[in-house]
Amino acid sequence: MSPDDFTASHWYAIGRFADFPEGLSRPLRLLSQDIVAVRQGKDVKVTRADGRPCMVQARYGHVWTTLMDKPRALYDMPEFLEEGRRLVTAGAIGVLCSGLRAVENFLDMAHFPFVHTGILGIEEHPEVEKYDVSMDAERDEIWATKCCFFQPMAAATATGGQITEYKYRVPHPYSTILYKTCPIREGAWDLIGLFIQPTEEDACIAHSFVLVFDESNSDTSLLHFQQNIFLQDRMILENQVPRKLPIDPRWEMPTRADASSIAYRRWLKANGVVWGTAKLAEAA
Amino acid sequence: MDSVVSFAGWMPAGLQNAAETGTSVRAVIFEDDIAIWRGQDGLARAWQNRCPHRGMRLSYGIVRENRLTCLYHGWTYDGTGGCAHIPAHPDLVPPKSIRAKAYGCVETGGMIWVARSESSEPPPQISGTWMPCRTMQVNRSLTGLAEVLGTGKANLALAMGAWAGQLRVAGLQGAVLLAVQPMGARGAMLHACVTGPEDLTRASDWIESLRGHLERPIAA
Structure with missing residues (x-):
């Protein structure tokens, strides 16, 4: 089952920055989909199984990604x-x-x-x-x-x-x-x-x-x-x-x-x- | 002896000593997840293995006197399944509608037997004195005792329905009461009782070899 729109529209934490060592591709799961995260310098790049990139942001000590092209804003703390x-x-x-x-x-x-x-x-x-x-x-x-x-x-x-x-x-x-x-x-x-x-x-x-x-x-x-x-x-x-x-x-x-x-x-x-x-x- | 032991009726759910006084244990029969617990009064009860409040398995519950307390929030059920106490609200009398769903539960032949509450089958009555020997988990789906024993030997068993029977095993002085508890894709449990302590060791060895036989890989 693919996620409903509300669930799909959010950002999700996938780990801390330190969990992504330089050069190591990490296969991950999010919302029943395969994604791959890899550190490139100061950034973590996340891609879907078909190679399309996901948006990424670093906040609250964690790396966040989303499967939507236009996600809702991540909440403020x-x-x-x-x-x-x-x-x-x-x-x-x-x-x-x-x-x-x-x-x-x-x-x-x-x-x-x-x-x-x-x-x-x-x-x-x-x-x-x-x-x-x-x-x-x-x-x-x-x-x-x-x-x-x-x-x-x-x-x-x-x-x-x-x-x-x-x-x-x-x-x-x-x-x-x-x-x-x-x-x-x-x-x-x-x-x-x-x-x-x-x-x-x-x-x-x-x-x-x-x-x-x-x-x-x-x-x-x-x-x-x-x-x-x-x-x-x-x-x-x-x-x-x-x-x-x-x-x-x-x-x-x-x-x-x-x-x-x-x-x-x-x-x-x-x-x-x-x-x-x-x-x-x-x-x- | 009653012959219907399919899940429309009574099913073996474990050896009597699997649920000791003051404990709660889990039994799976096909897709039914069941908590079996024994109060200080010695009575075994079988309930659907989820607390009506938030779905926690009651097989993790705590038995005090003749009541079962759910591990999650301490909701406490009396011996009939009615909710008697909700600790978060000590002054509240729990509504009668809050009940654990009970199965029928009897003990005979050294084993615990359960039936869905809607079943109208009379409970099994196995004559003689039987001593719990051993339970083995078998990693194979089984559809009845005949499949366990093989077609050639099935007639050796004095059947007590599709899931239990009494048979003679070479080297044992008395008979063995063998029951199969099917767990669907999870395989099955085999439960064995004997007629006296002199047969415990040999019957235990026999049921181990039975498992080995049942788990042999079969060429496609």
């Missing part, structure tokens, strides 16, 4: 221009599920006590308080705000349990960014995000990053923290049935804590997203 932040990338991790499932899992707080036990949640504090979900109509993106959750060890810099406040942003069907209260800088937010490269309808590569104010943890310890969390998520993501995201509301049963997931599925549906989603006829 002004935090990348702020002084004093550190960018740490935590690798490209292949996951056998639709990238849409991976975004939805990222938006979810209710799993913290069960999947990230002792780190992002504990079973004694499982409650998800009401939070706000809104659509930014101008930028066509979703925000979930006032998300509060008890966390025993919210970040690599945290030293004890606390109620952590989150904001989530979904500016792209395959990108999501978490804004988390910074434990060491009053009023500031640390960013954690996923740039997902959907390789097939039911398989993806997650490029994750953190953009934080943090002077005490090494890059390696930040990376280990993120990878530990993500590998816990991967075990879930690869065991959700079906691997594609069901967007028909009759199929999977949500509750109040799933407000952001409900908004995400509605937004995908309103934008005509079909690629990567499961049809009700496929239900067991």
